[in-house]
Amino acid sequence: MAKGKYQEWQTPEKLALIEGWARDGLTEEQIAHNIGIKRPTLYDWKKKYSDISDALKRGKEVVDQMVAGSLVKRALGMTITNTTYKMVPIRDDVLEAKRARWRNEHQIDHPEFTRKELVQASIENVPTYEKIPIMVNE
Template structure:
């Protein structure tokens, strides 16, 4: 495919390649490099040619959804089967072959880091680090009479006599 010629990238083959690069996680800059153009030229192509823009968007959406699903699975925990294979001699075929020797069901515990990340991004109103709390009302006077305390007792309270 001739590099840098937008018409080549509007073909079925070209759009499939663009979609695949986006799905593989390449940035627009990397895709532009693969095409043989600058990132700004790719941006112009995306504005002018809906097919190019759609191919890149569709490819990126698939990866984003896969990552989102993996993050959710990690946050909730999941079960999986671990399969162990070992080489064994097959007398009949006179060769070694991989044979399943053990299957074990395992559980991956929920990941609190993934849970925190998910909640902070999906529910920032309830899960952000900084909460805005409004106080309505008054604070009563909290003055204490310490006139009866000795100097040593006052120093101890002030933690000066340690």
């Protein structure tokens, strides 16, 4: 370990990085790896330097509160729903209907456009994929 490396990690920016890693759920071993030190060195730093210890504690508190909240809800019989999204292609008939609606709406605002220009613009402006929710109950 380079002499004084801990000082590099006592700046507000580096402490925020350590706190963020803890908040993201990284283990102390992973955080030590990110810093470029071994886990025992991080433990020594925690004992010697309160600012590093505090940054780790603050980051972990956020995660701990989230986990505790989820456990309480689950214990009370509440269902937790996580929503993720998947991009899927729009069916051709639905896509053509959306493009026709887009052309009709824009033809009113832009009577100077030719039909060919409106068709091309509708192809460029109407998305061919849509985001659909996928919900998982826990």
